[in-house]
Amino acid sequence: MSDKSNPISRRSFLSTAGVSGLAASMGVLLKGSTAQAAAKTPQSTNGFNPKDTVPAYPPRQSPKAGEKVHEFDIELDISVHEIVPGIKIHAFTYNGTYPGPEIRVPENDWVLVNFKNKTAEFHTIHWHGIMVPNEMDGVPNGTQWGVGPNQTFKYLFRAQPAGTHFYHCHNMTNLHVQAGMFGALIIEPKEDPIKKLFPYQREYTLCLSEVDTIMVESQMEKMLKEMTMMKKMNESPKLMKEMNGRMMGWFMNKKAFVDAVKDGYIPPYAASRAGITKPPNFNFFMINGKSYPMTDELMIRSGENIRVRLVGAGMMPHFMHLHGHDFWHVSQDGSPLANPVRMNTIPVFPGTTSDIIIQGTNPGFWHFHDHSDLSTTNNGSFPGGMMTMLMYEDAKQNGVNVPEIVQVSS
Structure with missing residues:
Protein backbone atom coordinates (compact mmCIF):
# COMPACT_ATOMS: atom_id res chain seq x y z
CA MET A 1 0.00 0.00 0.00
CA PHE A 198 -13.56 14.21 -6.22
CA PRO A 199 -10.25 16.07 -6.65
CA TYR A 200 -7.53 14.06 -4.88
CA GLN A 201 -3.75 13.94 -4.73
CA ARG A 202 -3.12 10.76 -2.74
CA GLU A 203 -4.29 7.22 -3.42
CA TYR A 204 -3.69 3.79 -1.95
CA THR A 205 -3.91 0.26 -3.36
CA LEU A 206 -4.94 -2.53 -0.98
CA CYS A 207 -4.60 -6.11 -2.23
CA LEU A 208 -6.77 -8.31 -0.01
CA SER A 209 -5.80 -11.98 0.34
CA GLU A 210 -5.55 -14.84 2.78
CA VAL A 211 -3.25 -17.79 3.38
CA ASP A 212 -3.24 -21.21 4.98
CA THR A 213 0.36 -21.18 6.22
CA ILE A 214 0.39 -24.90 7.03
CA MET A 215 -0.86 -25.81 3.54
CA VAL A 216 1.58 -23.47 1.82
CA GLU A 217 4.60 -24.71 3.75
CA SER A 218 3.60 -28.35 3.20
CA GLN A 219 2.95 -27.97 -0.53
CA MET A 220 6.01 -25.79 -1.08
CA GLU A 221 8.17 -28.46 0.59
CA LYS A 222 6.60 -31.17 -1.56
CA MET A 223 7.01 -29.03 -4.66
CA LEU A 224 10.68 -28.34 -3.94
CA LYS A 225 11.33 -32.09 -3.79
CA GLU A 226 9.47 -32.63 -7.07
CA MET A 227 11.34 -29.72 -8.64
CA THR A 228 14.64 -31.39 -7.70
CA MET A 229 13.46 -34.58 -9.42
CA MET A 230 12.32 -32.63 -12.49
CA LYS A 231 15.69 -30.90 -12.69
CA LYS A 232 17.44 -34.28 -12.76
CA MET A 233 15.09 -35.48 -15.49
CA ASN A 234 15.70 -32.35 -17.55
CA GLU A 235 19.43 -33.06 -17.38
CA SER A 236 18.99 -36.65 -18.55
CA PRO A 237 17.79 -37.28 -22.13
CA LYS A 238 17.10 -40.89 -21.17
CA LEU A 239 14.80 -39.90 -18.32
CA MET A 240 13.17 -37.21 -20.44
CA LYS A 241 11.88 -39.95 -22.76
CA GLU A 242 9.89 -41.33 -19.83
CA MET A 243 7.97 -38.09 -19.33
CA ASN A 244 4.42 -38.44 -20.59
CA GLY A 245 0.83 -37.46 -19.88
CA ARG A 246 0.53 -39.96 -17.06
CA MET A 247 3.50 -38.41 -15.29
CA MET A 248 2.77 -34.75 -15.97
CA GLY A 249 -1.02 -34.83 -16.03
CA TRP A 250 -0.99 -33.12 -19.45
CA PHE A 251 -2.96 -34.64 -22.33
CA MET A 252 -3.40 -33.56 -25.93
CA ASN A 253 -7.19 -33.44 -25.64
CA LYS A 254 -10.16 -34.67 -23.63
CA LYS A 255 -10.32 -38.03 -25.44
CA ALA A 256 -6.66 -38.75 -24.65
CA PHE A 257 -7.35 -38.10 -20.98
CA VAL A 258 -10.47 -40.32 -20.90
CA ASP A 259 -8.62 -43.10 -22.72
CA ALA A 260 -5.74 -42.89 -20.21
CA VAL A 261 -8.17 -43.28 -17.29
CA LYS A 262 -9.73 -46.33 -18.97
CA ASP A 263 -6.21 -47.71 -19.40
CA GLY A 264 -5.45 -47.42 -15.69
CA TYR A 265 -4.22 -43.85 -15.20
CA ILE A 266 -5.20 -42.55 -11.74
CA PRO A 267 -6.01 -38.79 -11.77
CA PRO A 268 -4.51 -36.69 -8.96
CA TYR A 269 -7.95 -35.98 -7.48
CA ALA A 270 -8.72 -39.69 -6.95
CA ALA A 271 -8.75 -40.74 -3.29
CA SER A 272 -6.77 -43.88 -4.13
CA ARG A 273 -3.88 -41.66 -5.22
CA ALA A 274 -4.06 -38.62 -2.98
CA GLY A 275 -6.42 -39.55 -0.15
CA ILE A 276 -9.08 -37.04 0.86
CA THR A 277 -7.83 -33.59 -0.11
CA LYS A 278 -8.63 -30.95 2.49
CA PRO A 279 -9.60 -27.43 1.36
CA PRO A 280 -7.47 -24.52 2.62
CA ASN A 281 -7.98 -23.58 6.26
CA PHE A 282 -7.00 -19.92 6.12
CA ASN A 283 -5.36 -18.66 9.29
CA PHE A 284 -3.81 -15.33 8.23
CA PHE A 285 -5.64 -12.55 6.41
CA MET A 286 -3.59 -9.86 4.74
CA ILE A 287 -3.54 -6.41 3.21
CA ASN A 288 -0.66 -6.20 0.76
CA GLY A 289 0.90 -9.33 2.23
CA LYS A 290 0.83 -8.14 5.86
CA SER A 291 -1.51 -8.81 8.77
CA TYR A 292 -2.36 -6.33 11.53
CA PRO A 293 -0.52 -4.76 13.30
CA MET A 294 2.03 -4.73 10.44
CA THR A 295 -0.38 -3.35 7.82
CA ASP A 296 0.35 0.16 6.52
CA GLU A 297 -1.98 2.97 7.54
CA LEU A 298 -4.06 5.19 5.25
CA MET A 299 -3.02 8.81 5.81
CA ILE A 300 -5.42 11.72 5.31
CA ARG A 301 -5.93 15.37 6.34
CA SER A 302 -9.10 17.27 7.14
CA GLY A 303 -10.79 18.41 3.93
CA GLU A 304 -8.80 15.99 1.76
CA ASN A 305 -10.14 13.32 -0.57
CA ILE A 306 -8.16 10.07 -0.90
CA ARG A 307 -8.79 7.27 -3.37
CA VAL A 308 -8.51 3.68 -2.13
CA ARG A 309 -8.31 0.85 -4.65
CA LEU A 310 -9.45 -2.50 -3.19
CA VAL A 311 -8.35 -5.67 -5.01
CA GLY A 312 -9.94 -9.05 -4.23
CA ALA A 313 -6.81 -11.07 -4.98
CA GLY A 314 -7.60 -14.13 -2.84
CA MET A 315 -10.30 -16.80 -2.55
CA MET A 316 -12.65 -15.28 0.03
CA PRO A 317 -15.10 -12.37 0.02
CA HIS A 318 -14.20 -9.55 2.39
CA PHE A 319 -16.43 -6.79 3.76
CA MET A 320 -14.35 -3.67 4.32
CA HIS A 321 -15.89 -1.34 6.94
CA LEU A 322 -14.69 2.14 7.88
CA HIS A 323 -15.34 3.60 11.32
CA GLY A 324 -16.47 7.20 11.77
CA HIS A 325 -17.16 7.84 8.09
CA ASP A 326 -19.22 7.02 5.08
CA PHE A 327 -17.36 6.77 1.78
CA TRP A 328 -18.26 6.82 -1.90
CA HIS A 329 -18.08 3.67 -4.04
CA VAL A 330 -16.99 5.18 -7.35
CA SER A 331 -15.66 2.36 -9.54
CA GLN A 332 -16.18 -1.39 -9.96
CA ASP A 333 -13.78 -3.68 -11.84
CA GLY A 334 -12.11 -0.61 -13.31
CA SER A 335 -15.29 1.04 -14.64
CA PRO A 336 -16.55 4.30 -13.09
CA LEU A 337 -20.06 3.98 -11.71
CA ALA A 338 -22.69 6.12 -13.42
CA ASN A 339 -23.73 7.27 -9.94
CA PRO A 340 -21.44 6.90 -6.92
CA VAL A 341 -22.96 5.02 -3.98
CA ARG A 342 -22.63 6.18 -0.37
CA MET A 343 -21.57 3.30 1.91
CA ASN A 344 -19.64 2.47 5.09
CA THR A 345 -19.12 -1.25 4.32
CA ILE A 346 -18.25 -2.57 0.87
CA PRO A 347 -18.06 -6.23 -0.19
CA VAL A 348 -14.96 -7.15 -2.18
CA PHE A 349 -15.40 -10.52 -3.85
CA PRO A 350 -12.65 -12.77 -5.27
CA GLY A 351 -11.43 -11.48 -8.62
CA THR A 352 -13.11 -8.08 -8.31
CA THR A 353 -11.80 -4.57 -7.70
CA SER A 354 -13.65 -1.69 -6.05
CA ASP A 355 -12.50 1.92 -5.81
CA ILE A 356 -13.73 4.17 -3.01
CA ILE A 357 -13.28 7.84 -2.14
CA ILE A 358 -12.79 8.67 1.54
CA GLN A 359 -13.40 12.29 2.51
CA GLY A 360 -11.57 13.91 5.40
CA THR A 361 -14.61 14.96 7.44
CA ASN A 362 -14.00 13.54 10.95
CA PRO A 363 -10.46 13.99 12.36
CA GLY A 364 -9.09 11.11 14.41
CA PHE A 365 -7.70 7.60 14.14
CA TRP A 366 -10.24 5.20 12.67
CA HIS A 367 -10.34 1.46 12.09
CA PHE A 368 -10.75 0.16 8.52
CA HIS A 369 -11.20 -3.61 8.53
CA ASP A 370 -12.98 -6.67 7.21
CA HIS A 371 -16.25 -6.99 9.14
CA SER A 372 -16.05 -10.78 8.87
CA ASP A 373 -14.78 -11.59 12.36
CA LEU A 374 -12.62 -14.50 11.18
CA SER A 375 -10.63 -12.19 8.93
CA THR A 376 -9.56 -9.93 11.81
CA THR A 377 -7.58 -12.65 13.55
CA ASN A 378 -4.01 -13.94 13.38
CA ASN A 379 -4.09 -17.73 13.62
CA GLY A 380 -7.35 -17.44 15.56
CA SER A 381 -6.19 -14.65 17.89
CA PHE A 382 -7.96 -11.27 17.87
CA PRO A 383 -7.05 -8.59 16.88
CA GLY A 384 -5.15 -9.16 13.68
CA GLY A 385 -5.61 -9.96 10.03
CA MET A 386 -7.27 -7.68 7.55
CA MET A 387 -7.25 -4.50 9.58
CA THR A 388 -5.62 -1.12 9.22
CA MET A 389 -6.21 2.48 10.29
CA LEU A 390 -7.33 5.72 8.66
CA MET A 391 -5.07 8.25 10.37
CA TYR A 392 -5.48 12.03 10.22
CA GLU A 393 -2.17 13.85 10.04
CA ASP A 394 -3.82 16.91 11.60
CA ALA A 395 -5.73 15.07 14.33
CA LYS A 396 -4.02 16.89 17.22
CA GLN A 397 -4.60 20.28 15.60
CA ASN A 398 -8.29 19.41 15.60
CA GLY A 399 -8.37 18.51 19.29
CA VAL A 400 -7.96 14.73 19.00
CA ASN A 401 -5.38 13.30 21.40
CA VAL A 402 -5.47 9.49 21.37
CA PRO A 403 -2.43 7.41 22.42
CA GLU A 404 -0.97 4.98 19.92
CA ILE A 405 -1.59 1.43 21.15
CA VAL A 406 -0.59 -1.80 19.42
CA GLN A 407 -2.76 -4.68 20.60
CA VAL A 408 -2.10 -8.28 19.57
CA SER A 409 -4.23 -10.08 22.16
CA SER A 410 -7.70 -9.51 23.58
Whole structure:
Protein backbone atom coordinates (compact mmCIF):
# COMPACT_ATOMS: atom_id res chain seq x y z
CA MET A 1 0.00 0.00 0.00
CA SER A 2 1.61 3.24 -1.03
CA ASP A 3 1.01 6.64 -2.50
CA LYS A 4 4.53 6.59 -3.94
CA SER A 5 5.42 6.26 -7.57
CA ASN A 6 5.53 2.85 -9.23
CA PRO A 7 8.23 0.74 -7.51
CA ILE A 8 8.85 -1.62 -10.41
CA SER A 9 11.73 -0.92 -12.74
CA ARG A 10 10.36 0.40 -16.03
CA ARG A 11 11.75 1.38 -19.38
CA SER A 12 9.63 3.50 -21.72
CA PHE A 13 10.63 3.77 -25.34
CA LEU A 14 9.35 3.98 -28.90
CA SER A 15 8.63 0.78 -30.78
CA THR A 16 11.79 -1.05 -31.77
CA ALA A 17 12.55 -3.87 -34.11
CA GLY A 18 12.53 -6.24 -31.11
CA VAL A 19 9.00 -5.28 -30.14
CA SER A 20 7.83 -5.32 -33.73
CA GLY A 21 9.31 -8.77 -34.18
CA LEU A 22 7.54 -10.02 -31.08
CA ALA A 23 4.25 -8.57 -32.28
CA ALA A 24 4.69 -10.10 -35.69
CA SER A 25 5.50 -13.49 -34.23
CA MET A 26 2.31 -13.55 -32.17
CA GLY A 27 0.15 -12.28 -35.01
CA VAL A 28 -1.09 -9.35 -33.79
CA LEU A 29 1.13 14.60 -3.07
CA LEU A 30 1.43 17.88 -2.39
CA LYS A 31 -1.61 19.37 -0.66
CA GLY A 32 -5.01 18.15 0.45
CA SER A 33 -8.05 19.49 -1.40
CA THR A 34 -10.32 22.04 0.22
CA ALA A 35 -12.96 21.14 2.79
CA GLN A 36 -15.58 22.29 0.31
CA ALA A 37 -14.35 19.75 -2.24
CA ALA A 38 -14.36 17.00 0.36
CA ALA A 39 -17.94 17.76 1.34
CA LYS A 40 -19.22 17.83 -2.25
CA THR A 41 -22.22 15.61 -2.97
CA PRO A 42 -21.69 13.81 -6.28
CA GLN A 43 -24.26 13.66 -9.04
CA SER A 44 -22.84 11.44 -11.78
CA THR A 45 -19.48 10.62 -13.28
CA ASN A 46 -21.03 10.70 -16.79
CA GLY A 47 -17.74 9.33 -18.10
CA PHE A 48 -18.67 6.14 -19.93
CA ASN A 49 -21.31 4.21 -21.81
CA PRO A 50 -22.40 1.33 -19.53
CA LYS A 51 -23.56 -0.73 -22.53
CA ASP A 52 -20.26 -0.54 -24.37
CA THR A 53 -17.68 -3.26 -23.64
CA VAL A 54 -15.98 -3.09 -27.04
CA PRO A 55 -12.21 -2.49 -26.66
CA ALA A 56 -11.08 0.97 -27.72
CA TYR A 57 -8.45 -0.75 -29.89
CA PRO A 58 -8.61 -4.25 -31.41
CA PRO A 59 -6.56 -6.43 -29.03
CA ARG A 60 -4.77 -8.22 -31.88
CA GLN A 61 -3.15 -5.08 -33.25
CA SER A 62 0.61 -4.71 -32.91
CA PRO A 63 2.66 -1.64 -31.98
CA LYS A 64 3.22 0.90 -34.73
CA ALA A 65 6.24 3.13 -35.14
CA GLY A 66 6.14 5.97 -32.64
CA GLU A 67 3.71 4.36 -30.20
CA LYS A 68 4.85 4.28 -26.58
CA VAL A 69 5.82 0.89 -25.13
CA HIS A 70 6.43 0.53 -21.39
CA GLU A 71 8.77 -2.35 -20.63
CA PHE A 72 8.89 -4.18 -17.32
CA ASP A 73 11.14 -6.97 -16.08
CA ILE A 74 9.44 -9.43 -13.71
CA GLU A 75 11.57 -12.17 -12.21
CA LEU A 76 10.04 -15.04 -10.26
CA ASP A 77 11.96 -16.73 -7.47
CA ILE A 78 11.42 -18.30 -4.05
CA SER A 79 11.79 -16.04 -1.02
CA VAL A 80 10.99 -16.06 2.68
CA HIS A 81 8.10 -13.71 3.47
CA GLU A 82 7.22 -12.42 6.95
CA ILE A 83 3.46 -11.86 7.47
CA VAL A 84 3.79 -10.63 11.06
CA PRO A 85 6.75 -10.88 13.44
CA GLY A 86 7.36 -14.55 14.19
CA ILE A 87 5.39 -15.88 11.20
CA LYS A 88 7.33 -16.55 8.01
CA ILE A 89 6.51 -18.66 4.96
CA HIS A 90 8.32 -19.67 1.81
CA ALA A 91 6.77 -17.76 -1.06
CA PHE A 92 6.89 -17.36 -4.82
CA THR A 93 7.75 -13.70 -5.27
CA TYR A 94 7.73 -11.39 -8.27
CA ASN A 95 10.90 -9.27 -8.00
CA GLY A 96 11.28 -10.37 -4.40
CA THR A 97 8.07 -8.78 -3.07
CA TYR A 98 4.78 -10.20 -1.70
CA PRO A 99 2.54 -9.21 -3.41
CA GLY A 100 4.34 -8.40 -6.63
CA PRO A 101 5.19 -4.81 -7.61
CA GLU A 102 2.40 -2.49 -8.67
CA ILE A 103 2.42 -1.86 -12.42
CA ARG A 104 1.01 1.51 -13.49
CA VAL A 105 0.71 2.64 -17.12
CA PRO A 106 -1.30 5.20 -19.13
CA GLU A 107 -4.41 3.98 -20.92
CA ASN A 108 -3.92 2.66 -24.47
CA ASP A 109 -0.12 2.63 -24.28
CA TRP A 110 1.67 -0.67 -24.93
CA VAL A 111 2.97 -2.94 -22.19
CA LEU A 112 5.86 -5.38 -22.66
CA VAL A 113 6.60 -7.66 -19.70
CA ASN A 114 9.70 -9.85 -19.73
CA PHE A 115 8.69 -12.64 -17.35
CA LYS A 116 11.64 -14.77 -16.25
CA ASN A 117 11.02 -17.91 -14.22
CA LYS A 118 13.95 -18.73 -11.92
CA THR A 119 12.19 -21.63 -10.20
CA ALA A 120 11.98 -25.26 -11.34
CA GLU A 121 8.15 -25.14 -11.42
CA PHE A 122 5.96 -23.98 -14.35
CA HIS A 123 4.31 -20.55 -14.08
CA THR A 124 2.43 -17.92 -16.09
CA ILE A 125 0.99 -14.44 -15.60
CA HIS A 126 -2.69 -13.78 -16.24
CA TRP A 127 -3.66 -10.13 -16.79
CA HIS A 128 -6.95 -10.07 -14.92
CA GLY A 129 -9.54 -7.75 -16.47
CA ILE A 130 -7.33 -6.71 -19.38
CA MET A 131 -8.39 -7.09 -23.02
CA VAL A 132 -5.29 -8.86 -24.28
CA PRO A 133 -4.76 -10.91 -27.43
CA ASN A 134 -5.54 -14.58 -26.76
CA GLU A 135 -1.88 -15.68 -26.76
CA MET A 136 -1.10 -13.20 -23.95
CA ASP A 137 -3.84 -14.32 -21.52
CA GLY A 138 -1.49 -16.46 -19.43
CA VAL A 139 -3.55 -19.66 -19.07
CA PRO A 140 -1.11 -22.60 -18.97
CA ASN A 141 -1.86 -25.31 -21.52
CA GLY A 142 -4.84 -23.22 -22.58
CA THR A 143 -3.36 -20.19 -24.33
CA GLN A 144 0.35 -20.96 -23.81
CA TRP A 145 2.71 -23.56 -22.44
CA GLY A 146 3.73 -22.93 -18.86
CA VAL A 147 6.92 -20.88 -18.58
CA GLY A 148 9.54 -23.43 -17.55
CA PRO A 149 12.70 -23.21 -15.44
CA ASN A 150 15.05 -20.40 -16.54
CA GLN A 151 12.74 -19.52 -19.44
CA THR A 152 11.58 -16.00 -20.30
CA PHE A 153 8.20 -15.26 -21.84
CA LYS A 154 7.39 -11.86 -23.33
CA TYR A 155 3.86 -10.60 -22.68
CA LEU A 156 2.86 -7.81 -25.07
CA PHE A 157 -0.51 -6.05 -24.95
CA ARG A 158 -2.19 -2.67 -25.04
CA ALA A 159 -3.22 -1.18 -21.70
CA GLN A 160 -7.01 -1.30 -21.87
CA PRO A 161 -9.50 -0.77 -20.34
CA ALA A 162 -8.58 1.92 -17.83
CA GLY A 163 -9.02 1.39 -14.11
CA THR A 164 -7.96 -0.83 -11.22
CA HIS A 165 -6.97 -4.36 -12.26
CA PHE A 166 -4.46 -6.98 -11.15
CA TYR A 167 -2.28 -9.85 -12.34
CA HIS A 168 -1.63 -13.33 -10.98
CA CYS A 169 -0.29 -16.75 -11.83
CA HIS A 170 -2.89 -19.01 -13.45
CA ASN A 171 -1.04 -22.31 -12.84
CA MET A 172 -1.83 -24.11 -9.55
CA THR A 173 -3.66 -20.91 -8.65
CA ASN A 174 -4.85 -22.17 -5.27
CA LEU A 175 -1.26 -22.50 -4.07
CA HIS A 176 0.55 -19.93 -6.17
CA VAL A 177 -1.67 -16.97 -5.23
CA GLN A 178 -1.51 -17.89 -1.54
CA ALA A 179 2.26 -18.06 -1.99
CA GLY A 180 2.40 -14.47 -3.29
CA MET A 181 1.99 -14.56 -7.08
CA PHE A 182 -0.27 -11.56 -7.58
CA GLY A 183 0.02 -7.79 -7.87
CA ALA A 184 -1.92 -4.66 -8.79
CA LEU A 185 -2.13 -3.34 -12.35
CA ILE A 186 -3.38 0.24 -12.59
CA ILE A 187 -4.24 1.69 -15.99
CA GLU A 188 -4.56 5.46 -15.74
CA PRO A 189 -7.26 7.01 -17.96
CA LYS A 190 -6.52 9.98 -20.16
CA GLU A 191 -9.44 11.78 -18.51
CA ASP A 192 -10.61 10.57 -15.11
CA PRO A 193 -14.25 11.46 -14.30
CA ILE A 194 -13.72 10.30 -10.71
CA LYS A 195 -10.87 12.74 -10.14
CA LYS A 196 -12.91 15.55 -11.66
CA LEU A 197 -15.76 14.83 -9.27
CA PHE A 198 -13.56 14.21 -6.22
CA PRO A 199 -10.25 16.07 -6.65
CA TYR A 200 -7.53 14.06 -4.88
CA GLN A 201 -3.75 13.94 -4.73
CA ARG A 202 -3.12 10.76 -2.74
CA GLU A 203 -4.29 7.22 -3.42
CA TYR A 204 -3.69 3.79 -1.95
CA THR A 205 -3.91 0.26 -3.36
CA LEU A 206 -4.94 -2.53 -0.98
CA CYS A 207 -4.60 -6.11 -2.23
CA LEU A 208 -6.77 -8.31 -0.01
CA SER A 209 -5.80 -11.98 0.34
CA GLU A 210 -5.55 -14.84 2.78
CA VAL A 211 -3.25 -17.79 3.38
CA ASP A 212 -3.24 -21.21 4.98
CA THR A 213 0.36 -21.18 6.22
CA ILE A 214 0.39 -24.90 7.03
CA MET A 215 -0.86 -25.81 3.54
CA VAL A 216 1.58 -23.47 1.82
CA GLU A 217 4.60 -24.71 3.75
CA SER A 218 3.60 -28.35 3.20
CA GLN A 219 2.95 -27.97 -0.53
CA MET A 220 6.01 -25.79 -1.08
CA GLU A 221 8.17 -28.46 0.59
CA LYS A 222 6.60 -31.17 -1.56
CA MET A 223 7.01 -29.03 -4.66
CA LEU A 224 10.68 -28.34 -3.94
CA LYS A 225 11.33 -32.09 -3.79
CA GLU A 226 9.47 -32.63 -7.07
CA MET A 227 11.34 -29.72 -8.64
CA THR A 228 14.64 -31.39 -7.70
CA MET A 229 13.46 -34.58 -9.42
CA MET A 230 12.32 -32.63 -12.49
CA LYS A 231 15.69 -30.90 -12.69
CA LYS A 232 17.44 -34.28 -12.76
CA MET A 233 15.09 -35.48 -15.49
CA ASN A 234 15.70 -32.35 -17.55
CA GLU A 235 19.43 -33.06 -17.38
CA SER A 236 18.99 -36.65 -18.55
CA PRO A 237 17.79 -37.28 -22.13
CA LYS A 238 17.10 -40.89 -21.17
CA LEU A 239 14.80 -39.90 -18.32
CA MET A 240 13.17 -37.21 -20.44
CA LYS A 241 11.88 -39.95 -22.76
CA GLU A 242 9.89 -41.33 -19.83
CA MET A 243 7.97 -38.09 -19.33
CA ASN A 244 4.42 -38.44 -20.59
CA GLY A 245 0.83 -37.46 -19.88
CA ARG A 246 0.53 -39.96 -17.06
CA MET A 247 3.50 -38.41 -15.29
CA MET A 248 2.77 -34.75 -15.97
CA GLY A 249 -1.02 -34.83 -16.03
CA TRP A 250 -0.99 -33.12 -19.45
CA PHE A 251 -2.96 -34.64 -22.33
CA MET A 252 -3.40 -33.56 -25.93
CA ASN A 253 -7.19 -33.44 -25.64
CA LYS A 254 -10.16 -34.67 -23.63
CA LYS A 255 -10.32 -38.03 -25.44
CA ALA A 256 -6.66 -38.75 -24.65
CA PHE A 257 -7.35 -38.10 -20.98
CA VAL A 258 -10.47 -40.32 -20.90
CA ASP A 259 -8.62 -43.10 -22.72
CA ALA A 260 -5.74 -42.89 -20.21
CA VAL A 261 -8.17 -43.28 -17.29
CA LYS A 262 -9.73 -46.33 -18.97
CA ASP A 263 -6.21 -47.71 -19.40
CA GLY A 264 -5.45 -47.42 -15.69
CA TYR A 265 -4.22 -43.85 -15.20
CA ILE A 266 -5.20 -42.55 -11.74
CA PRO A 267 -6.01 -38.79 -11.77
CA PRO A 268 -4.51 -36.69 -8.96
CA TYR A 269 -7.95 -35.98 -7.48
CA ALA A 270 -8.72 -39.69 -6.95
CA ALA A 271 -8.75 -40.74 -3.29
CA SER A 272 -6.77 -43.88 -4.13
CA ARG A 273 -3.88 -41.66 -5.22
CA ALA A 274 -4.06 -38.62 -2.98
CA GLY A 275 -6.42 -39.55 -0.15
CA ILE A 276 -9.08 -37.04 0.86
CA THR A 277 -7.83 -33.59 -0.11
CA LYS A 278 -8.63 -30.95 2.49
CA PRO A 279 -9.60 -27.43 1.36
CA PRO A 280 -7.47 -24.52 2.62
CA ASN A 281 -7.98 -23.58 6.26
CA PHE A 282 -7.00 -19.92 6.12
CA ASN A 283 -5.36 -18.66 9.29
CA PHE A 284 -3.81 -15.33 8.23
CA PHE A 285 -5.64 -12.55 6.41
CA MET A 286 -3.59 -9.86 4.74
CA ILE A 287 -3.54 -6.41 3.21
CA ASN A 288 -0.66 -6.20 0.76
CA GLY A 289 0.90 -9.33 2.23
CA LYS A 290 0.83 -8.14 5.86
CA SER A 291 -1.51 -8.81 8.77
CA TYR A 292 -2.36 -6.33 11.53
CA PRO A 293 -0.52 -4.76 13.30
CA MET A 294 2.03 -4.73 10.44
CA THR A 295 -0.38 -3.35 7.82
CA ASP A 296 0.35 0.16 6.52
CA GLU A 297 -1.98 2.97 7.54
CA LEU A 298 -4.06 5.19 5.25
CA MET A 299 -3.02 8.81 5.81
CA ILE A 300 -5.42 11.72 5.31
CA ARG A 301 -5.93 15.37 6.34
CA SER A 302 -9.10 17.27 7.14
CA GLY A 303 -10.79 18.41 3.93
CA GLU A 304 -8.80 15.99 1.76
CA ASN A 305 -10.14 13.32 -0.57
CA ILE A 306 -8.16 10.07 -0.90
CA ARG A 307 -8.79 7.27 -3.37
CA VAL A 308 -8.51 3.68 -2.13
CA ARG A 309 -8.31 0.85 -4.65
CA LEU A 310 -9.45 -2.50 -3.19
CA VAL A 311 -8.35 -5.67 -5.01
CA GLY A 312 -9.94 -9.05 -4.23
CA ALA A 313 -6.81 -11.07 -4.98
CA GLY A 314 -7.60 -14.13 -2.84
CA MET A 315 -10.30 -16.80 -2.55
CA MET A 316 -12.65 -15.28 0.03
CA PRO A 317 -15.10 -12.37 0.02
CA HIS A 318 -14.20 -9.55 2.39
CA PHE A 319 -16.43 -6.79 3.76
CA MET A 320 -14.35 -3.67 4.32
CA HIS A 321 -15.89 -1.34 6.94
CA LEU A 322 -14.69 2.14 7.88
CA HIS A 323 -15.34 3.60 11.32
CA GLY A 324 -16.47 7.20 11.77
CA HIS A 325 -17.16 7.84 8.09
CA ASP A 326 -19.22 7.02 5.08
CA PHE A 327 -17.36 6.77 1.78
CA TRP A 328 -18.26 6.82 -1.90
CA HIS A 329 -18.08 3.67 -4.04
CA VAL A 330 -16.99 5.18 -7.35
CA SER A 331 -15.66 2.36 -9.54
CA GLN A 332 -16.18 -1.39 -9.96
CA ASP A 333 -13.78 -3.68 -11.84
CA GLY A 334 -12.11 -0.61 -13.31
CA SER A 335 -15.29 1.04 -14.64
CA PRO A 336 -16.55 4.30 -13.09
CA LEU A 337 -20.06 3.98 -11.71
CA ALA A 338 -22.69 6.12 -13.42
CA ASN A 339 -23.73 7.27 -9.94
CA PRO A 340 -21.44 6.90 -6.92
CA VAL A 341 -22.96 5.02 -3.98
CA ARG A 342 -22.63 6.18 -0.37
CA MET A 343 -21.57 3.30 1.91
CA ASN A 344 -19.64 2.47 5.09
CA THR A 345 -19.12 -1.25 4.32
CA ILE A 346 -18.25 -2.57 0.87
CA PRO A 347 -18.06 -6.23 -0.19
CA VAL A 348 -14.96 -7.15 -2.18
CA PHE A 349 -15.40 -10.52 -3.85
CA PRO A 350 -12.65 -12.77 -5.27
CA GLY A 351 -11.43 -11.48 -8.62
CA THR A 352 -13.11 -8.08 -8.31
CA THR A 353 -11.80 -4.57 -7.70
CA SER A 354 -13.65 -1.69 -6.05
CA ASP A 355 -12.50 1.92 -5.81
CA ILE A 356 -13.73 4.17 -3.01
CA ILE A 357 -13.28 7.84 -2.14
CA ILE A 358 -12.79 8.67 1.54
CA GLN A 359 -13.40 12.29 2.51
CA GLY A 360 -11.57 13.91 5.40
CA THR A 361 -14.61 14.96 7.44
CA ASN A 362 -14.00 13.54 10.95
CA PRO A 363 -10.46 13.99 12.36
CA GLY A 364 -9.09 11.11 14.41
CA PHE A 365 -7.70 7.60 14.14
CA TRP A 366 -10.24 5.20 12.67
CA HIS A 367 -10.34 1.46 12.09
CA PHE A 368 -10.75 0.16 8.52
CA HIS A 369 -11.20 -3.61 8.53
CA ASP A 370 -12.98 -6.67 7.21
CA HIS A 371 -16.25 -6.99 9.14
CA SER A 372 -16.05 -10.78 8.87
CA ASP A 373 -14.78 -11.59 12.36
CA LEU A 374 -12.62 -14.50 11.18
CA SER A 375 -10.63 -12.19 8.93
CA THR A 376 -9.56 -9.93 11.81
CA THR A 377 -7.58 -12.65 13.55
CA ASN A 378 -4.01 -13.94 13.38
CA ASN A 379 -4.09 -17.73 13.62
CA GLY A 380 -7.35 -17.44 15.56
CA SER A 381 -6.19 -14.65 17.89
CA PHE A 382 -7.96 -11.27 17.87
CA PRO A 383 -7.05 -8.59 16.88
CA GLY A 384 -5.15 -9.16 13.68
CA GLY A 385 -5.61 -9.96 10.03
CA MET A 386 -7.27 -7.68 7.55
CA MET A 387 -7.25 -4.50 9.58
CA THR A 388 -5.62 -1.12 9.22
CA MET A 389 -6.21 2.48 10.29
CA LEU A 390 -7.33 5.72 8.66
CA MET A 391 -5.07 8.25 10.37
CA TYR A 392 -5.48 12.03 10.22
CA GLU A 393 -2.17 13.85 10.04
CA ASP A 394 -3.82 16.91 11.60
CA ALA A 395 -5.73 15.07 14.33
CA LYS A 396 -4.02 16.89 17.22
CA GLN A 397 -4.60 20.28 15.60
CA ASN A 398 -8.29 19.41 15.60
CA GLY A 399 -8.37 18.51 19.29
CA VAL A 400 -7.96 14.73 19.00
CA ASN A 401 -5.38 13.30 21.40
CA VAL A 402 -5.47 9.49 21.37
CA PRO A 403 -2.43 7.41 22.42
CA GLU A 404 -0.97 4.98 19.92
CA ILE A 405 -1.59 1.43 21.15
CA VAL A 406 -0.59 -1.80 19.42
CA GLN A 407 -2.76 -4.68 20.60
CA VAL A 408 -2.10 -8.28 19.57
CA SER A 409 -4.23 -10.08 22.16
CA SER A 410 -7.70 -9.51 23.58
